[in-house]
Amino acid sequence: xxxxxxxxxxxxxxxxxxxxxxxxxxxxxxxxxxxxxxxxxxxxxxxxxxxxxxxxxxxxxxxxxxxxxxxxxxxxxxxxxxxxxxxxxxxxxxxxxxxxxxxxxxxxxxxxxxxxxxxxxxxxxxxxxxxxxxxxxxxxxxxxxxxxxxxxxxxxxxxxxxxxxxxxxxxxxxxxxxxxxxxxxxxxxxxxxxxxxxxxxxxxxxxxxxxxxxxxxxxxxxxxxxxxxxxxxx
Amino acid sequence: xxxxxxxxxxxxxxxxxxxxxxxxxxxxxxxxxxxxxxxxxxxxxxxxxxxxxxxxxxxxxxxxxxxxxxxxxxxxxxxxxxxxxxxxxxxxxxxxxxxxxxxx
Numbered sequence: 001x002x003x004x005x006x007x008x009x010x011x012x013x014x015x016x017x018x019x020x021x022x023x024x025x026x027x028x029x030x031x032x033x034x035x036x037x038x039x040x041x042x043x044x045x046x047x048x049x050x051x052x053x054x055x056x057x058x059x060x061x062x063x064x065x066x067x068x069x070x071x072x073x074x075x076x077x078x079x080x081x082x083x084x085x086x087x088x089x090x091x092x093x094x095x096x097x098x099x100x101x102x103x104x105x106x107x108x109x110x111x112x113x114x115x116x117x118x119x120x121x122x123x124x125x126x127x128x129x130x131x132x133x134x135x136x137x138x139x140x141x142x143x144x145x146x147x148x149x150x151x152x153x154x155x156x157x158x159x160x161x162x163x164x165x166x167x168x169x170x171x172x173x174x175x176x177x178x179x180x181x182x183x184x185x186x187x188x189x190x191x192x193x194x195x196x197x198x199x200x201x202x203x204x205x206x207x208x209x210x211x212x213x214x215x216x217x218x219x220x221x222x223x224x225x226x227x228x229x230x231x232x233x234x
Numbered sequence: 235x236x237x238x239x240x241x242x243x244x245x246x247x248x249x250x251x252x253x254x255x256x257x258x259x260x261x262x263x264x265x266x267x268x269x270x271x272x273x274x275x276x277x278x279x280x281x282x283x284x285x286x287x288x289x290x291x292x293x294x295x296x297x298x299x300x301x302x303x304x305x306x307x308x309x310x311x312x313x314x315x316x317x318x319x320x321x322x323x324x325x326x327x328x329x330x331x332x333x334x335x336x337x338x
Contacts, residue, residue, distance in 0.1 A: 048244045055252035072236040086258040093262030095283035112259045169330030175294040176309040176326030180319040182287040198285030199292045206293045215289045222285020226277035
């Protein structure tokens with residue numbers, strides 16, 4: 001296990017992570033704005049709208065919750081949908097485990113509190129390339145959380161300015177970000193095979209399996225490539 | 235079973251959502267802490283981590299409109315040339331917005 005550099009988690013590294021993710025947060029704010037507006041239009045109170053961004057902190061799941069919201073909300077469908085959309089966090093967390101296991105337990109779970117797509121992907125690339133700043137996950141997560149919250153609050157009051165985020169291309173933020181992270185990461189024949197399998201199985205799941213299962217299905221199928229095709233020992 | 239959003243109902247629902255989401259954030263690491271890490275498990279984790287990105291992307295590319303697809307193309311090109319994510323993302327978003335403004 002010696003190839004996994006010991007992660008460092010420092011105030012300075014966290015600060016650095018905060019600033020690294022801040023440019024992206026411009027887009028996150030815009031997305032939060034769209035959520036804030038949608039939530040108010042759905043009939044959530046201001047306290048509820050802010051509480052959801054603060055405590056759940058998972059954009060896609062929050063939008064999905066609004067679809068189910070009404071005077072009466074079906075509990076099980078709400079929680080199953082939330083779980084299915086956020087199940088990718090399970091895999092994201094697992095992918096960081098070789099580094100996180102070297103931290104004391106409270107820090108290990110502390111940094112996971114703010115793990116989100118963007119700061120996870122950036123941190124993983126960083127760790128794979130041998131740098132060890134876990135502050136990127138924590139600081140970046142704090143930046144994302146804070147701007148998501150700011151966007152939500154702004155959206156409650158001025159959301160109508162950006163009622164249709166797709167006009168500004170803002171629906172593509174996550175997709176473009178994920179693509180840039182994938183292309184910026186390590187590439188070899190084994191990885192590319194995993195990607196192809198992941199892509200095909202995700203698509204099949206997207207078409208033929210219940211909604212919101214495609215990410216987990218694709219990721220696990222891609223991972224299985226790794227189980228059967230081991231990297232030569234370094 | 236449903237819960238009325240009257241009174242504290244809405245906040246209770248949000249609290250439950252928060253707990254479920256927290257379980258997903260902690261769960262992967264928690265489960266891994268009970269699995270001995272063999273080279274095979276390690277290889278699974280490595281192959282899986284990139285696959286998460288691809289699995290999120292594929293439906294966006296396949297089901298998206300032309301603006302969405304061009305956005306991904308623009309991101310890929312800029313990323314491969316400049317090798318920095320922010321310009322790549324900005325190019326993608328600008329492409330989607332521009333295409334939809336002109337032809338949407």
